[in-house]
Amino acid sequence: MNMMSDPNAKRKDWLSLLAKSPAAKLSKLWTDLSIEPVHTVLRSPEIGGVMVRGRAGAVGAAFNLGEMTVTRASVKLSDGTVGHGYVQGRDKGHALHAALVDALMQTKMAAAIDTALLAPLRDGLKQGATDRAAKAAATKVDFFTMVRGED
Amino acid sequence: MYVAVKGGERAIDNAHAWLAEERRGDTDIPELSVAQIREQMSLAVNRVMAEGSLYDPHLAALAIKQARGDLIEAIFLIRAYRTTLPRFGGSNPIETQNMQCDRRVSATFKDAPGGQILGPTFDYTHRLLDFKLAADGEAADAPTAAPSQAPTPHIMSFLDREQLIQTEPTGEAVPDDLTRTPLELPASRALRLQSLTRGDEGFILGMAYSTQRGYARNHAFVAELRIGAVAVEMDIPELGFAIEIGEITVTECETVNQFQGSKTQPPQFTRGYGLVFGMTERKAISMALVDRALRWKELGEDNLGAPAQDEEFVLYHSDNIQATGFLEHIKLPHYVDFQSELELIRKLRREAQDNISREAAE
Structure with missing residues (x-):
């Protein structure tokens, strides 16, 4: 499914970003927004495990690799919009913040939240990945052949 | 045969208190934080996550601290914690x-x-102890190059x-x-x-x-x-x-x-x-x-x-x-089991002795 045809692509994108971002950074950006949207908590933050799967030979049958910790929460805004948060790790605040952001991103506040909160998170993850990729690139082997000059 | 035994409580409590003190070591030396273990003992953390079968670097670091660096004990702690987690589901196979x-x-x-x-990587290092690390663990920034696209x-x-x-x-979508x-x-x-x-x-x-x-x-x-x-x-x-x-x-x-x-x-x-x-x-x-x-x-x-x-x-x-678990359980009390073994061997010896005496008399 490509981004153009998938109606859930945008929501999937921000939920994935919220799940992978550091809890502390999300918490700070949320505080900086200085908003207190009226909401009810549909599902209190709950810590659980997800069984991560791999494939035999990277392409074959699935197998269970091991679990990872995940925390989830759900909220409902006063206008009825429901938001869900599924985040890596065991930080309950992280899951609640993610659920609130998910809900607000479905309202007319979306553009403002995207600029003030999601963009810095996106930049942070991208920067982290780029930094590692740059160090990896510096360890790439350049083979050369010794010229023996036998002629 | 299992029988209820009472009486070890005070000894056990005191043993655990001493364990906590020994875990801390010399208090003139600064205490290790969980974050320090997670960041600086990361390959130990990785092993505990892999064999504990739970990906959570912070918990694995905590387990290593609690286990005084005994990685199998730390893995045990992670396995025990893992069983308390509700299972939210299974992931799609990672790509x-x-x-x-x-x-x-x-x-x-x-x-x-x-x-x-x-x-x-450790590959191509000379495996010589680096005494500089004993004095100062600071490292220069690693060189970078243009990331490959x-x-x-x-x-x-x-x-x-x-x-x-x-x-x-290919196999089952939901594996055993x-x-x-x-x-x-x-x-x-x-x-x-x-x-x-x-x-x-x-x-x-x-x-x-x-x-x-x-x-x-x-x-x-x-x-x-x-x-x-x-x-x-x-x-x-x-x-x-x-x-x-x-x-x-x-x-x-x-x-x-x-x-x-x-x-x-x-x-x-x-x-x-x-x-x-x-x-x-x-x-x-x-x-x-x-x-x-x-x-x-x-x-x-x-x-x-x-x-x-x-x-x-x-x-x-x-x-x-x-x-x-099975190996270490044999150090725990088996007093009654062993008592029966002891009585059996004494009985066999007595019978053997009696036979020798009888034969000598005949």
């Missing part, structure tokens, strides 16, 4: 071809697309295109799970791989080494070893679509092995596979060799009677928590 590789080497193709990327395809896919390598069969149903033999490959990836590193290494030394000889080339971050995606029922729920670092090893062909198949290379949480390449390579050895039956090879081909032997002895 390792999309890995952001910190390291990626091939022992089979020098000019592999994507290149040979050494990453933060090109994809890093699996090297095996090139051999696959030429049909030089055995294809991997060791943590839900007891291991039964013969085990599916999915169960074998799950068992190997959480198995004891030392045991899997020993088994793998035995295949290299000639017990079920199966000369393996490391076609590819890659380490890096992959996203974990899961279907969320309340959303009706899949999202990424996190990102984990894994080590993947694919071996290519000799295969003479069988009655029904032309000669073709075969594969072994290792995939382990964290930066754990010794374990991933070992896993791939043992996986390959255990596949003798499905590949139509002979059973050479080697330990690494015996799935009962390998799978039932690779789990260090099961092993240590």
Whole structure:
């Protein structure tokens, strides 16, 4: 499914970003927004495990690799919009913040939240990945052949 | 026979208090924080996550602190914690071809697309103690270069295109799970791989080494070893679509092995596979060799009677928590058991003595 045809692509994108971002950074950006949207908590933050799967030979049958910790929460805004948060790790605040952001991103506040909160998170993850990729690139082997000059 | 015994409570409480004090060590030395262990003992943390079968670096670091650095004890703590977690579901299989590789080497193709990327490796170090670290652990920033934009395809896919390598069969969408149903033999490959990836590193290494030394000889080339971050995606029922729920670092090893062909198949290379949480390449390579050895039956090879081909032997002895639980229980009180043994041996000796006396008298 490509981004153009998938109606859930945008929501999937921000939920994935919220799940992978550091809890502390999300918490700070949320505080900086200085908003207190009226909401009810549909599902209190709950810590659980997800069984991560791999494939035999990277392409074959699935197998269970091991679990990872995940925390989830759900909220409902006063206008009825429901938001869900599924985040890596065991930080309950992280899951609640993610659920609130998910809900607000479905309202007319979306553009403002995207600029003030999601963009810095996106930049942070991208920067982290780029930094590692740059160090990896510096360890790439350049083979050369010794010229023996036998002629 | 089990009987209730009372009376050890005070001794146990005091032993645990002393354990806590010994764990802390000399109080003139600053205490280790969990974050310090997580950041600076990261390969120990990775091993505890892999064999504890739970990806959570902070919890693994806490377990190492609590266990005074005894990694099997730390793995035990993680396994125990794991059982308390409600299972939210299973992820989609991770896509390792999309890995952001910190390291990626091939022992089979020098000019592999994507290149040979050494990453933060111990390879090519001289294994000499670095006394500078004893005085000062500060490191200079690592050099950087322009990040590669090109994809890093699996090297095996090139051999696959030429049909030089055995294809991997597909299987159940929801694989068998060791943590839900007891291991039964013969085990599916999915169960074998799950068992190997959480198995004891030392045991899997020993088994793998035995295949290299000639017990079920199966000369393996490391076609590819890659380490890096992959996203974990899961279907969320309340959303009706899949999202990424996190990102984990894994080590993947694919071996290519000799295969003479069988009655029904032309000669073709075969594969072994290792995939382990964290930066754990010794374990991933070992896993791939043992996986390959255990596949003798499905590949139509002979059973050479080697330990690494015996799935009962390998799978039932690779789990260090099961092993240590059974092994260490023999130090706990067996007073009544032993009392009966003692009485039995005294009785046998008495009878033997009586027989000797009787024979002497006759």
